[in-house]
Amino acid sequence: MKSTKITLASLFILTLLSSCGASTDFISNPASQITSQQSNLFRILLSMAAVVFVIVEGGIIFAVLRFRRKKDDSGEPKQVHGNVPLEIIWTAIPVLLVVILFILTITTMNGIAAPPSSIADIRVNVVGHQWWWEFDYPDQKITTADELVIPVGRPVQIILTSMDVVHSFWVPELAGKTDVVPGQTNRMWLTADHPGTFEGQCAEFCGIEHALMRMRIIAVSGADFETWVKGQQNPPPAPQSDLEIQGQKLVVAGVCAACHTIDGTTMKGKVGPNLTHLFSRDTFAGAVFPLNDANLSAWLKDTQAMKPGNLMAIKVPDSQIQAILAYLKTLK
Ligand code: CUA
DSSP, X not given: OHHHHHHHHHHHHHHHHHHHHOTTOTTTOOOSHHHHHHHHHHHHHHHHHHHHHHHHHXXXXXXXXXXXXXXXXXXXXXXXXXXXXXXXXXXXXXXXXXXXXXXXXXXXXXXXXXXXTTSOXXXXXXXXXXXXXXXXXXXXXXXXXXXXXXXXXXXXXXXXXXXXXXXXXXXXXXOOOEEEOTTOOEEEEEOOSSOEEEEEEOOSOOSTTGGXXXXXXXXXXXXXXXXXXXXXXXXXXXXXXXXXXXXXXXXXXXXXXXXXXXXXXXXXXXXXXXXXXXXXXXXXXXXXXXXXXXXXXXXXXXXXXXXXXXXXXXXXXXXXXXXXXHHHTTOO
């Protein structure tokens, strides 16, 4: 019995400690105006709740110890009720606390409702797919996937739609969740206060690979963002080596074209991620796997072994993998 208690206690402490270390915890690592305000509200709320908890629990423990039944007690204790000043006090204090919380919450909600209108914002159409994210910059005419590059300090207007089922767009350090609903357009905004890579996760169960529907928000300086935009707007360089050229033929004339787009080729598929600048990204398949030779070869060989149930039910023959890989690596 004692060991069970010790195990439970250590589990509780471990849980507390592990939540402190999580990098995607917006309470201790807010990285935007939105999450800073949410974090402040949470801290105030937690402090108020802690004070109430200590007073109430302290009162209970005091009463239990002080007024417990003594050896020579018999019958009912003296009954006290109808103490008007006490009843006024314990009604007024909670009402006051709730009013304070209400005002703080409304102020925070107003504070994060809209970005400052003085700064030019970036528009991104975010499309949820089973199980990856499409990022479409209508003003820059860029379409990419899984990794959303944004400039630090500029509000990003996010317009959310879904191709299939309900998803939820969530980057904890930058903003709260917003549902992504088929047949409906939802809007939200976010900013990043400093450069960095912020992990995001689909937060609405959307099928068997829901857990592997992640994303990364990469916040860079304004100059780096402009460089990135130019790089994405240019078509990728033409393949050079024989292997690369052979790979391009296999990709463009093969089944890949049914689902993927590569600018500068005849590939205009819309089902899967745009591959035009695949190797400008660090991850693939819902920002789940680091983009490298080993992972991409394994993916081409058998996507279902890496992410069971995904819509790319393709097995590329071993004889073609080296050439296709060589070509894909030119897509920078
Ligand atoms: Cu998309 Cu869960």
